[in-house]
Amino acid sequence: xxxxxxxxxxxxxLLIYIFAPALAFCNSYGTGLTDxxxxxxxxxxxxxxxxxxxxxxxxxxAALAGCGVMMSIVSTAADLMQDFKTGYLTLSxxxxxxxxxxxxxxxxxxxxxxxxxxFWNAFDIGSPGSPYKAPYAIIFREMAILGVQGFSELPKHCxxxxxxxxxxxxxxxxxxxxxPPKVSxxxxxxxxxxxxxxxxxxxxxxxxxxxxxxxVWERINRKxxxxxxxxxxxxxxxxxxxxxxPSAVLSIFKINPPICMYFGPSLAT
Numbered sequence: 411x412x413x414x415x416x417x418x419x420x421x422x423x424l425l426i427y428i429f430a431p432a433l434a435f436c437n438s439y440g441t442g443l444t445d446x447x448x449x450x451x452x453x454x455x456x457x458x459x460x461x462x463x464x465x466x467x468x469x470x471x472a473a474l475a476g477c478g479v480m481m482s483i484v485s486t487a488a489d490l491m492q493d494f495k496t497g498y499l500t501l502s503x504x505x506x507x508x509x510x511x512x513x514x515x516x517x518x519x520x521x522x523x524x525x526x527x528x529f530w531n532a533f534d535i536g537s538p539g540s541p542y543k544a545p546y547a548i549i550f551r552e553m554a555i556l557g558v559q560g561f562s563e564l565p566k567h568c569x570x571x572x573x574x575x576x577x578x579x580x581x582x583x584x585x586x587x588x589x590p591p592k593v594s595x596x597x598x599x600x601x602x603x604x605x606x607x608x609x610x611x612x613x614x615x616x617x618x619x620x621x622x623x624x625x626v627w628e629r630i631n632r633k634x635x636x637x638x639x640x641x642x643x644x645x646x647x648x649x650x651x652x653x654x655x656p657s658a659v660l661s662i663f664k665i666n667p668p669i670c671m672y673f674g675p676s677l678a679t
Contacts, residue, residue, distance in 0.1 A: 417471045
């Protein structure tokens with residue numbers, strides 16, 4: 411890796427591999443208890459640490475590369491733990507599970523870069539006007555810059571606004587948890603409100619359509635909606651994700667859809 415990213419020295423990579431197993435264990439344990447992987451949180455720890463150690467001379471590149479290594483290790487550990495848990499519940503062979511993980515990891519080393527370059531050539535990745543804005547790439551880059559240059563690089567009043575919204579989110583969650591069900595159902599969830607700020611406004615449109623479908627379904631057949639809503643939603647999300655592959659192939663060959671719906675400001679002058 412130091413040959414690809416020279417600012418990330420070999421001893422920093424060694425340092426990551428020394429601390430990563432302990433963090434991977436913590437992430438696996440936490441994921442098993444909460445079903446929520448905190449790989450990105452551990453990656454941020456590595457990001458800020460490496461950024462502060464390297465400094466202004468290549469600190470951003472080194473921090474992002476080191477963060478990627480850390481996140482890959484702790485995330486894979488949590489995924490492996492979940493697979494072993496599923497295998498235990500289904501009485502599957504632990505050895506077969508482990509071999510499958512090794513084979514899948516080896517395949518991912520080939521498939522993931524190919525998929526990335528296919529998307530990179532097909533779409534304008536990272537552009538504000540692109541469907542694939544790569545919001546996390548921007549966020550992690552800004553965090554790396556923050557780790558190198560400090561809080562002084564933040565815009566004016568940024569920290570005050572962050573603290574204010576943090577307190578507001580905690581307060582809204584408390585009110586939602588303490589209020590009666592008839593009232594709490596009308597109180598928005600702060601995390602759901604925050605998601606469109608990360609991935610774009612189109613996410614809100616998708617969620618609104620899904621909410622309307624679920625609302626109508628519950629009025630028609632409440633029991634079926636409770637039993638199958640999660641499965642149907644998962645299928646729709648999965649289908650939307652799978653469609654990006656043929657969409658990328660069509661885009662590479664410059665094949666445009668016969669109809670396109672666009673949500674944006676008017677281009678008329």
